[in-house]
Amino acid sequence: MSEATTQAVSQEGMTGMVGDWSADRQAYHVPWGKAMMWIFLVSDTFIFSCFLIGYLNVRVTTTDPWPPQSEIFALSFGGDPIPLILIAIMTFVLITSSGTMALAVNFGYQKDKAKTFLLICTTAAFGATFVGMQAFEWSKLIAEGVRPWGNPFGAPQFGSVFFMVTGFHGLHVTGGVIYLLWVALRVKRGYYDNKGYEIVEIAGLYWHFVDLVWVFIFAFFYLL
Amino acid sequence: MAYVPLADQDQDMEMHHPHSWVEKYVWSQDHKVIAIQYGGLAVLTGIVGLVLSLLFRMQLGFPESVNFVDPNFYYQAVTMHGMIMVVYFLTALFLGGFGNYMVPLMLGARDMVFPFLNMMSVWTFLISVIILMASFFVGGGPTGAGWTLYPPQTTMAGTPGHDAGIILMLVSLAVFVVAFTMGGLNYVVTILQYRCRGMTLMRMPLTIWGIFVATVLGLFAFPALLVACIMMMFDTVLGTSFFMPAVLESGTPLDYEGGSPILFQHLFWFFGHPEVYIVALPAFGLVSDVLSVHARKNIFGYRMMVWAIIAIGGLSFIVWAHHMYVSGMNPYFGFFFATTTLIIAVPTALKVYNWLLTLWEGDIRLNAPMYFAIGFIFTFIHGGLTGLFLGNVVIDLPLSDTYFVVAHFHLVMGVSPILVLFAALYHWYPKISGRMYNETMAKVHFWFTFLGAYAIYLPMHYLGFLGVPRRYYALGNTDFIPLSAQDLNSSITIAALIVGASQILFFINIIGSLKWGKKADPNPWGAASLEWQTPDTPPVHGNWGENLPTVYRWAYDYSVPGAAEDFIPQNVPESEAAAAQDAKSPESNGE
Ligand code: HEM
Ligand SMILES: [Cu+2]
Numbered sequence: 087m088s089e090a091t092t093q094a095v096s097q098e099g100m101t102g103m104v105g106d107w108s109a110d111r112q113a114y115h116v117p118w119g120k121a122m123m124w125i126f127l128v129s130d131t132f133i134f135s136c137f138l139i140g141y142l143n144v145r146v147t148t149t150d151p152w153p154p155q156s157e158i159f160a161l162s163f164g165g166d167p168i169p170l171i172l173i174a175i176m177t178f179v180l181i182t183s184s185g186t187m188a189l190a191v192n193f194g195y196q197k198d199k200a201k202t203f204l205l206i207c208t209t210a211a212f213g214a215t216f217v218g219m220q221a222f223e224w225s226k227l228i229a230e231g232v233r234p235w236g237n238p239f240g241a242p243q244f245g246s247v248f249f250m251v252t253g254f255h256g257l258h259v260t261g262g263v264i265y266l267l268w269v270a271l272r273v274k275r276g277y278y279d280n281k282g283y284e285i286v287e288i289a290g291l292y293w294h295f296v297d298l299v300w301v302f303i304f305a306f307f308y309l310l
Numbered sequence: 311m312a313y314v315p316l317a318d319q320d321q322d323m324e325m326h327h328p329h330s331w332v333e334k335y336v337w338s339q340d341h342k343v344i345a346i347q348y349g350g351l352a353v354l355t356g357i358v359g360l361v362l363s364l365l366f367r368m369q370l371g372f373p374e375s376v377n378f379v380d381p382n383f384y385y386q387a388v389t390m391h392g393m394i395m396v397v398y399f400l401t402a403l404f405l406g407g408f409g410n411y412m413v414p415l416m417l418g419a420r421d422m423v424f425p426f427l428n429m430m431s432v433w434t435f436l437i438s439v440i441i442l443m444a445s446f447f448v449g450g451g452p453t454g455a456g457w458t459l460y461p462p463q464t465t466m467a468g469t470p471g472h473d474a475g476i477i478l479m480l481v482s483l484a485v486f487v488v489a490f491t492m493g494g495l496n497y498v499v500t501i502l503q504y505r506c507r508g509m510t511l512m513r514m515p516l517t518i519w520g521i522f523v524a525t526v527l528g529l530f531a532f533p534a535l536l537v538a539c540i541m542m543m544f545d546t547v548l549g550t551s552f553f554m555p556a557v558l559e560s561g562t563p564l565d566y567e568g569g570s571p572i573l574f575q576h577l578f579w580f581f582g583h584p585e586v587y588i589v590a591l592p593a594f595g596l597v598s599d600v601l602s603v604h605a606r607k608n609i610f611g612y613r614m615m616v617w618a619i620i621a622i623g624g625l626s627f628i629v630w631a632h633h634m635y636v637s638g639m640n641p642y643f644g645f646f647f648a649t650t651t652l653i654i655a656v657p658t659a660l661k662v663y664n665w666l667l668t669l670w671e672g673d674i675r676l677n678a679p680m681y682f683a684i685g686f687i688f689t690f691i692h693g694g695l696t697g698l699f700l701g702n703v704v705i706d707l708p709l710s711d712t713y714f715v716v717a718h719f720h721l722v723m724g725v726s727p728i729l730v731l732f733a734a735l736y737h738w739y740p741k742i743s744g745r746m747y748n749e750t751m752a753k754v755h756f757w758f759t760f761l762g763a764y765a766i767y768l769p770m771h772y773l774g775f776l777g778v779p780r781r782y783y784a785l786g787n788t789d790f791i792p793l794s795a796q797d798l799n800s801s802i803t804i805a806a807l808i809v810g811a812s813q814i815l816f817f818i819n820i821i822g823s824l825k826w827g828k829k830a831d832p833n834p835w836g837a838a839s840l841e842w843q844t845p846d847t848p849p850v851h852g853n854w855g856e857n858l859p860t861v862y863r864w865a866y867d868y869s870v871p872g873a874a875e876d877f878i879p880q881n882v883p884e885s886e887a888a889a890a891q892d893a894k895s896p897e898s899n900g901e
């Protein structure tokens with residue numbers, strides 16, 4: 087254990103792998119903020135997983151039939167109601183915003199402040215649109231009599247889970263929009279010229295995560 | 311993407327230098343001040359928990375002797391005692407207190423990676439404590455649902471504090487989770503990314519390993535608690551039925567249907583079991599270092615100890631339902647969880663053997679920290695063995711919810727970590743305060759605490775075998791409980807009062823020594839790890855003066871043959887150490 091140098095001597099096999107990974111100073115060659123964001127996101131994954139597992143569980147234990155989601159989440163534009171149309175649009179908006187965010191990261195590393203600023207703002211705008219549509223959906227359901235504690239269509243847990251999970255996710259998106267705008271402002275002011283533009287990528291990680299979580303909520307709650 | 315690793319810019323880490331007393335000691339971003347704030351607040355909260363326990367013990371030992379301890383208050387006291395001790399005292403003190411103090415110092419860093427976030431963590435923790443304490447002053451008082459907060463009774467009339475108390479408890483826990491996350495992210499990233507030159511992961515003191523894995527457990531386990539709190543809050547405030555089945559209250563059906571009380575138990579214990587190791591692992595780490603220093607021997611099987619910590623951490627996520635054998639879940643689950651529970655005992659036992667082998671033929675110096683550390687080995691073996699009983703479904707069924715369980719978890723999670731806390735506080739006191747504590751007083755404190763703990767918890771095993779249930783205000787005239795059980799209860803209470811009172815010795819010692827203690831040597835125990843090598847004692851803001859230290863060896867080079875002193879600090883290069891050896895004895899060059 088008392089190597090002569092400060093560097094661990096390189097070895098083969100399992101021991102070598104552990105040795106290399108545990109070499110001095112840092113385990114990952116990334117900025118602190120990025121490492122922290124990754125770990126935070128894993129932690130947040132546990133939160134959403136618990137929510138979804140809780141949802142699946144009450145869906146099994148509840149004594150009333152589960153309401154027919156495709157009818158409840160249908161919307162008509164004059165003609166026949168189209169099932170899940172609003173959710174489809176929301177999902178599309180959110181996924182597009184991930185695209186613009188990825189572009190923003192790219193231009194950030196190229197130090198193209200104007201484009202980065204614009205793209206982050208676009209991302210935030212898509213996010214705000216998403217939240218707006220969610221508010222619309224909430225008010226539509228509330229108007230139809232869906233409440234956290236009960237609804238006219240069947241199991242009361244339907245409303246409980248819906249408001250809790252989409253609400254929690256909506257808060258994440260709202261928080262993300264604020265975070266993005268703040269980063270965008272600082273980009274514009276050239277705050278990161280010396281510090282480096284990793285922060286755009288870090289914010290992007292968060293944004294992609296929120297997006298990914300939505301895909302799961304979409305699959306588990308609207309399709310299942 | 312020209313990216314310079316931040317850790318290589320060590321000379322210019324942006325330090326927030328305080329300008330006034332308030333910035334230095336109140337809104338401080340120095341990890342050491344934050345550690346003391348965290349620790350102090352945790353201890354204050356712990357004192358509340360201690361007083362509560364003495365009050366309900368009075369009721370058990372001498373029924374109706376304290377007139378405001380009625381059944382309601384009894385349940386509230388038991389509940390608050392449990393929650394305070396587990397979350398607000400032990401978790402906060404080990405991770406917020408020791409985690410903050412030790413991580414940057416032992417790793418040779420100037421501070422945590424994000425000092426501002428670290429400061430936010432302690433203030434958020436303060437808010438959660440205030441909310442928790444507020445529940446004593448609202449109508450109905452704090453919740454009396456038991457620290458496990460099982461629904462449906464938590465929210466039903468008849469349970470004290472079912473209205474405001476439980477809500478405050480849930481909010482406080484949620485805020486605590488936020489506080490913990492801010493601190494925890496900091497510890498983990500600091501450990502992974504901000505070690506000084508030469509400090510490989512496999513050269514870190516075990517204290518750091520324990521804190522690291524415990525924090526990771528916290529980051530992955532607290533989410534389950536947070537979700538359980540949110541869902542229960544919905545049930546209480548909005549009338550949803552996540553955890554509430556169709557249920558009658560005094561004959562009237564309530565407005566709930568179709569929820570799953572077992573779901574809460576799963577979520578709670580998915581947090582709850584890792585939580586016991588969140589407390590235990592830092593204790594394992596700290597005690598390993600104390601044992602090794604005072605036995606003047608390297609810790610036995612360092613690598614094994616590290617892997618055992620990691621294995622325990624991983625396994626602790628798949629044993630949770632051993633708390634639920636009597637909950638009515640599928641018996642095959644019981645089989646699975648009994649198996650994993652017994653498997654986790656293997657790395658745990660391995661650690662115990664290694665502590666014993668560290669002592670074996672050591673040059674043991676019986677200083678006060680060593681007393682406490684050896685005491686820990688006793689109580690931990692003891693509590694671990696009863697854990698093996700409880701891990702088996704058939705043995706657990708009759709013992710569950712009796713005093714046997716109370717004895718088990720107090721020995722293993724109450725007494726053991728607290729003995730380590732005292733060991734660690736005495737051990738690091740000279741570094742933290744720059745003064746020596748009073749050795750005799752510390753030893754008297756040890757004997758009161760150690761023997762007293764046994765006087766309290768040994769009889770509880772026997773009560774448990776008799777079948778005395780936990781969480782009962784009074785035993786009443788129950789056929790299967792002999793009258794002598796009451797006498798045991800009285801003796802337990804007397805022991806508890808004595809142990810409680812004797813903790814005064816600790817506070818007198820710690821506070822008095824600040825003023826009257828003699829000035830401490832920078833490294834009074836001759837310890838090799840980095841925190842003892844700081845240029846100033848106590849370490850100042852920034853810890854290391856001009857240059858960060860460089861590490862050349864692990865933290866356990868004790869009793870090195872021929873070394874100038876009988877240990878070599880981590881930051882002494884091989885050449886210097888060899889030169890010192892040569893100077894001492896020209897013949898014995900190296901090993
Ligand atoms: C050798 C390893 C261990 C085994 C096999 C084990 C097993 C068990 C089992 C089966 C129970 C449930 C008893 C019941 O409610 O019927 C239990 C309770 C408990 N254990 Fe352990 N345990 C072990 C180590 C630990 C450690 C190291 C800690 C903490 C540092 C701990 C803390 C607790 C706590 C707090 C409870 C009670 C929770 C409550 O019901 O309020 N255990 N243990
Ligand atoms: Cu457990």
